[in-house]
Each structure stands twice: as structure tokens, then as C-alpha cells.
Amino acid sequence: KMMLADNGQQLKENLVTFDDWMKGDIKASCVFGQLPKFQDGDLVLYQSNAMLRHLGRKHAAYGKNDSEASLIDMMNDGVEDLRLKYIKLIYQEYETGKEAFIKDLPNHLKPFEAVLAKNKSGFLVGDQISFADYNLFDLLLNLKVLCPTCLDSVPALKSFVDKIAA
Structure with a gap:
């Protein structure tokens, strides 16, 4: 959504209610039986990262x-990764794993911190925003x-968030 907004594109969202999903027709129409679904003209995509890569190519963010x-x-x-x-924590281990996840989070953030600090452009790769930056x-x-x-x-990550949010 952010990449589209930054490129002056509007996203037409069709929200699916739980009741509509449970009827099964929508799920049956999805390639992998899950949402989200993204349509760009005649192209229909179902995997979030395929959508990101497509938009990255289309909007010079690749x-x-x-x-x-x-x-x-x-x-x-x-x-x-x-x-x-994070998803595993939120949906499966929130009560038992939150403290350990937060304690270990700096170790997971260090690679991104190092890449941003080395690149000096404020972006992960090169000198312009990419779909990976949005993600x-x-x-x-x-x-x-x-x-x-x-x-x-x-x-560097804190500055990155501030820069993208601006």
C-alpha cells in the first residue's frame, strides 16, 4: 500500500468478511486457497512477495x-525470515515467547543496521527506495x-524508519 501511495497509485480494496470466506467460493478461486489477492490489469497475483516484486519492477523500486x-x-x-x-510469536507463542523474542530482537536487527550504516544512502540497497525497504x-x-x-x-534503523515515515 505504501509503495502504491508513494507512486500516486490508488489501491481498490475489496475486503472479505469472515462469513463470505467461510462460504468457500472465494477460497476456492484462490490459487493457493488464501488471500491476499492483487490484480493489476489482467495480471492476478496471490503471494505477498510476488506482489511486492511485481510492484518493485513496475515502479522502479527493484x-x-x-x-x-x-x-x-x-x-x-x-x-x-x-x-x-514475528508471526510465529504473535499467533503461536505470544504469552510464552514474547520476553525471549524481545531479548533476542537486537540480534535479528543487527544485520539490517549494518547494511544501512554501510550503504549510507538511507536505503538497504543503492540510492533509491526498493520494495525491500517498504517491507x-x-x-x-x-x-x-x-x-x-x-x-x-x-x-541507522531508527533513522530509516523516520525517513520512510516522513
């Missing part, structure tokens, strides 16, 4: 060359809800 695109893929995969840990920003906003002080020890 690097300036193949090397940058590969690094963006790598960084996005790192974001997704941390997102999976990291989204995840960091969620992590800040879980732990408002989680960026206190990672100044």
Missing part, C-alpha cells in the same frame, strides 16, 4: 541493475508496537 535487484531480493528474504519469527519498514512498525524501544540500540 534496483538499477541485476546486481542491485539480487541484493534487494536477498534483503527482502532477510526481512521475511524475521517476519516469520522492512512495515515489519519495523509492527515490531515497535510489540516493543516501543526496539530501535533504541540501532540508530
Whole structure:
């Protein structure tokens, strides 16, 4: 949504109610039996990261060359690794795992901190925003809800969030 908004594009959302989903028709129409679904003209996509990569290519947020695109893929995969840990915590281990997750969070944030500090552009790769930056920003906003002080020890990430939010 943020990438579309930054590119002056509007997103037409069709929200699916629980009751409509449970009827089964919508689920049956989805390639993998799950949402979200994204349509861009005749192209229909069902996986979140496929959507991100498509929008990255379409809106010049996928690097300036193949090397940058590969690094963006790598960084996005790192974001997704941390997102999976976060999702597991939220949906399966919240009460028993929250303290340990928060304690270990700086270790998970250090690679992103190091990449941002080294790049000096304020972005993960190159000198322009990429879909991986949008994905990291989204995840960091969620992590800040879980732990408002989680960026206190990672100044480059804190600056990154402030820059993207502006």
C-alpha cells in the first residue's frame, strides 16, 4: 500500500468478511486457497512477495541493475525470515515467547543496521527506495508496537524508519 501511495497509485480494496470466506467460493478461486489477492490489469497475483516484486519492477523500486535487484531480493528474504519469527510469536507463542523474542530482537536487527550504516544512502540497497525497504519498514512498525524501544540500540534503523515515515 505504501509503495502504491508513494507512486500516486490508488489501491481498490475489496475486503472479505469472515462469513463470505467461510462460504468457500472465494477460497476456492484462490490459487493457493488464501488471500491476499492483487490484480493489476489482467495480471492476478496471490503471494505477498510476488506482489511486492511485481510492484518493485513496475515502479522502479527493484534496483538499477541485476546486481542491485539480487541484493534487494536477498534483503527482502532477510526481512521475511524475521517476519516469520514475528508471526510465529504473535499467533503461536505470544504469552510464552514474547520476553525471549524481545531479548533476542537486537540480534535479528543487527544485520539490517549494518547494511544501512554501510550503504549510507538511507536505503538497504543503492540510492533509491526498493520494495525491500517498504517491507522492512512495515515489519519495523509492527515490531515497535510489540516493543516501543526496539530501535533504541540501532540508530541507522531508527533513522530509516523516520525517513520512510516522513
